[in-house]
Amino acid sequence: MSKNLDDLTPRLQRFQMRLMRYRYDVIYSPGKKLAVPDTLSRSPLENSFPKYDELRSEVDSYVNTIVKYLPVKDNFLKEIMDNQVKDPIIQKIKEYSLIAN
Structure with missing residues (x-):
């Protein structure tokens, strides 16, 4: 259901x-069966x-989609x-955003 x-x-x-962009199915799996994936998700790599x-x-x-x-x-x-x-507030946000680039 979506x-x-x-x-x-x-x-x-x-x-x-x-x-x-992907085609997928969501399947429930109890947490006790997800030891390895759960461990990996809690320890992300710097380059990930x-x-x-x-x-x-x-x-x-x-x-663009919105x-x-x-x-x-x-x-x-x-x-x-x-x-x-x-709008002065929007212009300030734009200014700060351009500085960050």
């Missing part, structure tokens, strides 16, 4: 968006974290973008 994307928390939305480019690609993909399925008209999206350019 929930709508809108019914999930933001964290679960991101997780589901990452998994959308996504690189900046990979993370950026995932974020861009996520944003925008694609938003139930709004293009002119309303343009209005939002225009107002974001005028």
Whole structure:
């Protein structure tokens, strides 16, 4: 059974968006049968974290998908973008984001 994307928390939305590119089945296994995988998941390797480019690609993909399925008209999206350019808080966030790159 699958929930709508809108019914999930933001964290679960991101997780589901990452998994959308795969075909998978979820099968319950009791914890006592997961000794090795459970141990490995609790001790991540330093190099197992996504690189900046990979993370950026995932974020861009996520944003594009959300925008694609938003139930709004293009002119309303343009209005939002225009107002974001005028918003001082958004501009400060953009400035700090560009500094981090």
